[in-house]
Ligand SMILES: NC(=O)c1ccc[n+]([C@@H]2O[C@H](COP(=O)([O-])OP(=O)(O)OC[C@H]3O[C@@H](n4cnc5c(N)ncnc54)[C@H](O)[C@@H]3O)[C@@H](O)[C@H]2O)c1
């Protein structure tokens with residue numbers, strides 16, 4: 001495991017204390033192999049403009065957001081950049097995954113061209129994973145790469161999308177098909193932004209947190225069990241610890257396999273646990289489920305395969321489902337689906353190698369391996385677990 005150096009200015013010991021105190025100073029997460037800081041804190045102490053000025057040598061920036069997040073947060077980021085002498089403009093896209101498009105990327109390229117956006121000038125993304133992926137893709141390709149600074153405002157983006165340098169837009173034939181690896185220059189997470197996030201988006205993103213715990217950190221899984229009620233109540237101290245610990249885990253996993261090229265072991269692809277069946281179910285329901293909601297179903301299905309084929313203990317499978325239910329996540333699909341159609345969609349998953357479907361499955365809490373081409377009957381059985389009663 002990659003060791004990590006973390007400067008945490010406040011003591012986070014006693015994670016199970018009944019109401020977690022908020023650290024007075026931002027946490028700066030640094031992981032060897034990852035060339036950027038991940039700053040986690042609440043309003044005021046994150047201090048986005050000054051942190052940006054420390055990592056880029058520029059006096060202009062473009063801030064990208066969506067029409068929901070603009071008035072809530074991005075406009076004030078622009079103002080605060082202007083206040084420290086950095087000339088910033090705001091570009092907003094409509095909310096929703098349809099903005100991860102070549103059309104919106106083209107709009108951003110036009111704006112950059114008009115401004116003569118230079119090589120050292122950052123693109124700051126204030127928003128959820130959609131804004132981050134779009135702005136990151138544009139930053140990856142403009143001048144073959146300009147500094148990209150995600151300031152995520154959803155839990156999904158805090159704990160997953162902003163870290164690891166995967167950027168992409170969608171093609172009509174599939175999600176995230178046009179993309180590039182481009183590491184951020186800095187990630188600034190103001191967890192106070194989560195105050196306005198819908199309960200549905202918050203709960204859905206917890207699937208990624210449970211995923212991180214299962215694949216990488218058994219102690220973090222226990223932490224979820226001990227703090228489930230406070231996580232559901234969005235206790236500020238617990239949410240801050242949840243975000244920081246997830247960031248560290250994701251950063252460690254990606255730093256060990258930056259471009260997902262590990263062949264001997266699962267490497268970064270471990271992060272795809274729950275995503276094989278999850279993506280198929282997400283597509284089957286035509287993206288009416290939140291991504292995290294589909295991932296939760298994918299985790300339930302993959303755990304069934306893990307018990308059958310990878311020696312994952314049945315007791316731990318039950319613990320996982322119990323925790324997910326305690327966190328308010330649905331472990332069954334919203335309506336019955338055609339298993340054969342979902343199985344067909346599995347064959348188009350990105351993890352397919354030479355037409356063999358591959359799943360990431362845990363062998364025990366904290367360890368995963370590949371499962372190649374499980375028998376069709378077992379796939380059907382695993383999917384049956386997520387059929388509603
Ligand atoms: N690059 C990666 O590694 C990676 C990882 C995970 C997900 N993703 C991508 O991220 C996207 C999903 O991200 P998401 O779940 O953040 O969705 P999103 O960006 O669509 O945000 C969800 C909704 O919440 C609104 N919103 C954002 N912040 C808010 C706030 N603080 N208060 C109120 N409303 C707010 C948005 O306007 C949007 O309507 C997908 O496109 C997915 O492919 C990428």
Ligand SMILES: [Zn+2]
Pocket residue numbers: 160208275291295
């Ligand atoms: Zn995901």
